[in-house]
Amino acid sequence: MTKVDIISIAKALNLSKSTVSRAFQDNSDINPQTKERILNYARTLNYRPNHYASQMRGQRSNTIAVVVPELANNFFTQIIQGVEVVAKANGYHVLIFVTDDDLNKEKEFVTSISNGKVDGVLMSVTGEGQDHSYLAGIDFKKMPMVFFDRVYDDIPLSRIVTNDYQSSFLATEHLIQMGCVKIAYLVVNKEESIGKTRYLGYRDALLKYDIALDDKLVVNCTNSYEDNEVIISDLIKHIHPDGIFASVERLAFSTYYACNRLGVSIPQDLKVVAFSSLQIASLLSPPLTTIVQPAEEMGREAASLLLTYMEGNGLYNAPQEVVLNSSLVARVSSLKS
Amino acid sequence: MTKVDIISIAKALNLSKSTVSRAFQDNSDINPQTKERILNYARTLNYRPNHYASQMRGQRSNTIAVVVPELANNFFTQIIQGVEVVAKANGYHVLIFVTDDDLNKEKEFVTSISNGKVDGVLMSVTGEGQDHSYLAGIDFKKMPMVFFDRVYDDIPLSRIVTNDYQSSFLATEHLIQMGCVKIAYLVVNKEESIGKTRYLGYRDALLKYDIALDDKLVVNCTNSYEDNEVIISDLIKHIHPDGIFASVERLAFSTYYACNRLGVSIPQDLKVVAFSSLQIASLLSPPLTTIVQPAEEMGREAASLLLTYMEGNGLYNAPQEVVLNSSLVARVSSLKS
DNA sequence: TTGTATGCGTTATCAA
DNA sequence: TTGATAACGCATACAA
Numbered sequence: 001m002t003k004v005d006i007i008s009i010a011k012a013l014n015l016s017k018s019t020v021s022r023a024f025q026d027n028s029d030i031n032p033q034t035k036e037r038i039l040n041y042a043r044t045l046n047y048r049p050n051h052y053a054s055q056m057r058g059q060r061s062n063t064i065a066v067v068v069p070e071l072a073n074n075f076f077t078q079i080i081q082g083v084e085v086v087a088k089a090n091g092y093h094v095l096i097f098v099t100d101d102d103l104n105k106e107k108e109f110v111t112s113i114s115n116g117k118v119d120g121v122l123m124s125v126t127g128e129g130q131d132h133s134y135l136a137g138i139d140f141k142k143m144p145m146v147f148f149d150r151v152y153d154d155i156p157l158s159r160i161v162t163n164d165y166q167s168s169f170l171a172t173e174h175l176i177q178m179g180c181v182k183i184a185y186l187v188v189n190k191e192e193s194i195g196k197t198r199y200l201g202y203r204d205a206l207l208k209y210d211i212a213l214d215d216k217l218v219v220n221c222t223n224s225y226e227d228n229e230v231i232i233s234d235l236i237k238h239i240h241p242d243g244i245f246a247s248v249e250r251l252a253f254s255t256y257y258a259c260n261r262l263g264v265s266i267p268q269d270l271k272v273v274a275f276s277s278l279q280i281a282s283l284l285s286p287p288l289t290t291i292v293q294p295a296e297e298m299g300r301e302a303a304s305l306l307l308t309y310m311e312g313n314g315l316y317n318a319p320q321e322v323v324l325n326s327s328l329v330a331r332v333s334s335l336k337s
Numbered sequence: 338m339t340k341v342d343i344i345s346i347a348k349a350l351n352l353s354k355s356t357v358s359r360a361f362q363d364n365s366d367i368n369p370q371t372k373e374r375i376l377n378y379a380r381t382l383n384y385r386p387n388h389y390a391s392q393m394r395g396q397r398s399n400t401i402a403v404v405v406p407e408l409a410n411n412f413f414t415q416i417i418q419g420v421e422v423v424a425k426a427n428g429y430h431v432l433i434f435v436t437d438d439d440l441n442k443e444k445e446f447v448t449s450i451s452n453g454k455v456d457g458v459l460m461s462v463t464g465e466g467q468d469h470s471y472l473a474g475i476d477f478k479k480m481p482m483v484f485f486d487r488v489y490d491d492i493p494l495s496r497i498v499t500n501d502y503q504s505s506f507l508a509t510e511h512l513i514q515m516g517c518v519k520i521a522y523l524v525v526n527k528e529e530s531i532g533k534t535r536y537l538g539y540r541d542a543l544l545k546y547d548i549a550l551d552d553k554l555v556v557n558c559t560n561s562y563e564d565n566e567v568i569i570s571d572l573i574k575h576i577h578p579d580g581i582f583a584s585v586e587r588l589a590f591s592t593y594y595a596c597n598r599l600g601v602s603i604p605q606d607l608k609v610v611a612f613s614s615l616q617i618a619s620l621l622s623p624p625l626t627t628i629v630q631p632a633e634e635m636g637r638e639a640a641s642l643l644l645t646y647m648e649g650n651g652l653y654n655a656p657q658e659v660v661l662n663s664s665l666v667a668r669v670s671s672l673k674s
Numbered sequence: 675t676t677g678t679a680t681g682c683g684t685t686a687t688c689a690a
Numbered sequence: 691t692t693g694a695t696a697a698c699g700c701a702t703a704c705a706a
Contacts, residue, residue: 005683016693021685029691046474048452052398053683055389056698063432071421077414084408084435093454095400096431098421115385117430137383256620283593285622342699353677358701365701368675390699393682453683 004047013041024049060119064306065095067106067123069150070223074249074277075295076124079148082299083122090307092119101223103127107134114138120310121145122302125152128193144309148302149293150193158309158319160302164194167291167326168201171245171273174289174328176209178271178336180243184217184235186251198247198275217241221251228254229261236264243334246274252288272333275326287331294324341384350378361386397456401643402432404443404460406487407560411586411614412632413461416485419636420459427644429456438560440464444471451475457647458482459639462489465530481646485639486630487530495646495656497639501531504628504663505538508582508610511626511665513546515608515673517580521554521572523588535584535612554578558588565591566598573601580671583611589625609670612663624668631661 006020013020015034022028023038055061066083068076080096087094095118099106106126111134113121120143125132128150135155138145147159175183185202187195199218206213216239221228232254235241246252252274259266266272266286276290301322343357350357352371359365360375392398403420405413417433424431432455436443443463448471450458457480462469465487472492475482484496512520522539524532536555543550553576558565569591572578583589589611596603603609603623613627638659 007683017683018685018694019692021683022692025685031691034691046448046451046471048449050393050452050683051450051454052389052392053698054685056387056393056683056700057685058698059685061389071414071418077408080433081408081435084433088435094433096417096421096433098418098425111383112385113388114383115387117388253617253620256617260620280590280593280621283590283597283621284617285620285624287622343701344699354699355678355701356676358699359676362701366675371675387699390682391701393684393699394701395682396701 004045005050009038009042009045009047013038021049055116060310061117062091063093063095063118064120064122064303064310065097065109065113065118067097067099067109067121067125069099069101069124069126071096071098074279075149075293078277078295079124079299079302082296082301083303084299085296086300086303086307092307099126101126103130103132107132110134110138114143118143120306122148122299122306124148124150125193126150128152129191144306146302146306146309148298153193156319158305158321160298160305160322160324162293162298162324162326164197164326165201167275167328168198168245168247169205170201170328171275171291172202172205173208174330175243175245175271175273175334176205176211178243178267178334180241180271181211182214182217182239182241183211183243183245184219184239184241185245185247186219186221186232186255187247188221188223188251190218190220195247202245221248221254223250225250225254225257229258232258233262236262236270241270243271244273246272246276249274249276249278252276256284256288266333267335268337271335273328281329282331284333286333286335289331289334290329291326292329293326298324341382342387346375346379346382346384350375358386392453397647398454399428400430400432400455401457401459401640401647402434402446402450402455404434404436404446404458404462406436406438406461406463408433408435411616412486412630415614415632416461416636416639419633419638420640421636422633423637423640423644429644436463438463440467440469444469447471447475451480455480457643459485459636459643461485461487462530463487465489466528481643483639483643483646485635490530493656495642495658497635497642497659497661499630499635499661499663501534501663502538504612504665505535505582505584506542507538507665508612508628509539509542510545511667512580512582512608512610512671513542513548515580515604515671517578517608518548519551519554519576519578520548520580520582521556521576521578522582522584523556523558523569523592524584525558525560525588527555527557532584539582558585558591560587562587562591562594566595569595570599573599573607578607580608581610583609583613586611586613586615589613593621593625603670604672605674608672610665618666619668621670623670623672626668626671627666628663629666630663635661 006017010017010020022030023035084094097109151159189195273289277295281288281290343354347354347357359367360372421431434446488496526532527536610626614632618625618627
């Protein structure tokens with residue numbers, strides 16, 4: 001397969017390479033017939049303009065990056081679906097990057113793409129409590145960026161989030177109304193962006209109903225299924241909560257596993273509510289009461305907002321916050337006995 | 338933020354741009370001290386070599402594309418996880434493209450990236466019965482490609498697949514051994530790559546046990562949850578199968594929904610087995626008997642194989658087929674009454 | 675070890 | 691409407 005570029009095409013067609021180049025431009029002064037002729041010929045050769053050469057001439061990469069902490073999570077995969085739909089509809093490709101909750105990877109990736117690899121970035125951050133000042137060195141005019149779900153409060157970028165505080169409050173209140181008085185809060189990192197916000201909702205709901213806070217009921221979990229099952233089993237065996245509020249989907253699953261193993265029945269012995277984007281929550285045994293974040297919608301919103309910045313219509317100086325509402329779907333796992 | 342390139346850096350440091358360029362190369366003749374000096378200075382400027390310029394100079398894009406028919410599927414998202422791990426470990430980025438089961442999108446994407454946008458492609462195809470000759474125009478030496486799961490038999494590319502025929506046979510046999518005599522096969526497209534292979538396994542298992550084939554029991558479903566629930570409800574109401582073999586995860590969920598609605602109990606009235614990558618299949622009500630494809634492993638294998646081609650160590654002329662084994666995990670949904 | 679010169683494939687500017 | 695030519699930012703062959 002011999003090399004084919006605009007020059008070889010130009011030669012074959014007895015034109016100049018400028019003319020050939022123009023044929024691939026959308027609005028360019030060119031005779032429609034010559035354009036057709038060029039495109040036809042190019043088609044037979046299966047020619048496509050070299051992406052990187054065009055790029056270098058100051059064009060766009062037509063690619064946006066999505067940075068997420070993990071992929072093994074319905075929430076993020078649904079986000080990506082939403083992003084993908086909008087991206088594709090607008091002629092953009094999607095580059096995925098997973099930080100594995102490692103700030104260094106996040107930093108390495110973002111800086112490495114900051115010189116032209118992508119036109120914009122959607123990011124759910126990972127280093128909330130850490131030093132993420134690397135972002136100060138990024139030129140957001142050149143590569144706009146929008147946060148979603150997990151954000152850096154001290155970086156003035158637009159963000160799409162959900163009403164985490166209210167949802168948590170509601171979820172906790174729901175458990176209380178279902179009769180719980182000893183509600184455990186399962187979290188991966190209480191200090192982190194969402195873990196923190198959700199904790200506050202939990203705390204304030206308890207306060208409202210005059211239920212004393214108990215540190216033993218705020219349980220730090222990990223990212224490992226095995227560890228979590230042990231942690232949660234211990235919680236159930238020794239602290240005997242009558243309700244569990246899982247701030248992350250995965251922790252609800254671990255709770256189910258632990259209960260199965262221990263012979264604890266949900267919701268009779270223990271009621272469970274969880275943040276979860278699992279679409280078949282109603283098929284679980286028992287059906288799981290969930291706080292559903294509008295994940296796909298978030299992805300779409302985030303992508304749309306990013307696009308407005310990328311097309312230069314955004315106001316970089318006035319970052320906005322878009323809050324989408326999660327919804328509590330009550331199912332059997334939290335049913336009043 | 339003023340423009341920074343190797344020239345400006347060279348000027349500032351009183352060096353030539355070649356030297357500066359070399360500082361960013363890994364194995365280049367350069368004094369370690371000058372290199373350090375350059376890198377330090379670059380760091381303060383947050384400079385990164387322009388990706389597209391390097392690219393055009395004949396380098397690699399350090400990106401591989403993953404083409405999948407859909408994203409709303411545990412199988413494909415797990416594949417992507419596997420790919421991502423291997424890609425990252427080798428310094429590559431991952432570009433995702435979803436064809437929505439539309440051959441035109443597949444074709445458009447693959448041809449559009451075929452001129453340098455990515456270094457390699459992993460693809461699960463979508464146009465099995467259609468004209469996919471566009472691939473003949475792709476230079477696989479320049480952009481290696483590996484198929485996974487859904488493949489074009491007539492295109493000589495390496496592929497990672499699972500033992501679909503055997504698994505289907507086993508699944509069907511399992512239902513028979515559990516007492517089923519009227520087993521329905523749910524499929525999206527019986528003519529398609531995997532739908533076809535899985536059908537054959539189903540068919541041959543029936544034959545082995547002298548169970549007559551019945552066209553009414555081979556049910557064509559769609560990609561819509563609503564449609565499928567209707568289709569499956571009709572099947573259950575009018576044909577009364579005692580076993581269902583879902584060739585795609587989604588169809589098992591629809592079966593569960595339909596049964597819930599109709600008051601049909603699994604496994605007493607109807608036993609269910611499904612191809613599924615759902616990790617919490619055991620938490621369903623009832624726990625779902627699954628044929629589990631090693632999705633993440635497939636992703637890893639496929640990426641590794643692709644990398645060998647990309648690094649030029651592969652034998653393009655001798656495409657290989659790697660077959661990974663799925664496993665049948667028997668759970669309550671297919672339990673003998 | 676460093677510098678000089680050239681070219682990668684395109685697009686934009688200007689002139690024809 | 692088309693053609694000639696100069697960038698774009700970098701990496702390599704070659705010379706020093």
